[in-house]
Amino acid sequence: MSARDAIEIDPPYDFPGYKSTALRAPKQPLIRVAPHPLEIAGPAFSRSFAKESEADLTTWGKSAPLGEKMILVGRVLDEDGKPVRNSLLELWQCNASGRYAHPVDQHNAPLDPNFLGQGKVLTGDNGEYRFVTIKPGAYPWRNHPWAWRPAHIHLSLFGNAYAQRIITQMFFPADPLLPIDPIFNSVPDPEARQRMVCKLDLEQGIEEEALGYRFDIVLRGAKSTPTGV
């Protein structure tokens, strides 16, 4: 049994605080195929999907991007604490001004010609990963009056099985925008919410150059059963 059966960890599909869910959340209840996972195998990605250079987002341009340089480290584990090895982890984020290098983002903040905001790694033998990047900025969005997203980094993980696929967002500690962010607060359990916040870990940084942050990610078991919403 997954802990996700016992605790409301994931946000509901229909969450009125995030307006566009009203158009996209299914109206019919999701169908349970218990007690079996839908599939126990999952895609396995080779090294060619994540070149070593893709772990450093600050060397993409001709010179260094603007912003506060940071190192993000962490481990990917399953519910039993076992490392999830050789697993593709994709990361994307806006620049220090709060603008994504993406055609859909029309926010009136400058693009940084030296920052694309995209990184990929395969996790190591202990499930570990390390990115070099800059701290993303906050940005406004049109969800409601005075809506601003807190600084966050998007993460997409495949795990080692179909049930382990997860897409999430990582937030920063003590951000005053967290209490008013509907996305952060769509996770119903306050303790679960805190597991989306990274921790300052100075010694993972680079002295006189970059701050260090740690963010460990727990995937559910490869053979865990489907869960409620």
Add this chain to the structure above:
Amino acid sequence: MGKFVPTPSCTVGPFFPAHYFGPNDNDLTVTSNAAGASSKRAQGTKIYIAGTIYEADRVPRWNSIVEFWQADASGHFAHPNDPESSKADPDFMGWGRRASEDDGYYDFITVKPGGYKDPLTGLVRAPHINVSIMGSGLMRRLVTTFFFPDEPANAGDPVFNAIPDAKVRERIILKPAKFPRAPADALCYRLDIVLQGEDETPFFLD
């Protein structure tokens, strides 16, 4: 219950990098950007699957991310959880991804998957494709499964039959179709994905 509590899911949002879609990521018959940079083609019957993704009120939904995950033509996965993984087609990875276009259109080129006996349950799975949909306004991925028409094994498939209503089951059976964009040598199927409303696609707990 495990020792550690899983990290919550959060919406993919609208800004998933366009660069993460490789030129052949929606062609599962090509492994050139996957393991081994092989120029060989996957074994099996080439098929083309396309359709439109709709949100409420039949409005086409653009910028949705669709992922395919399936067995190879003989029903094997190149994955340690498949006890017969050594028989898996080395030129087939089984995974693909693309974003829906401005008019909600999505398409994949792949091979028809084989059925197999699920190693965990011993139940026979009909040929099928696991489909995940992600996007802004979707808090987590939505998962469904595509099945093939006129497939006797559908009658015993545990996922297909988890849907109690036969009319609803019809909504995840691929329909023979023709598309101008399909490769000439592919069998073509259509399946629209309706996130919400009339003829809503059945989605599974994940």
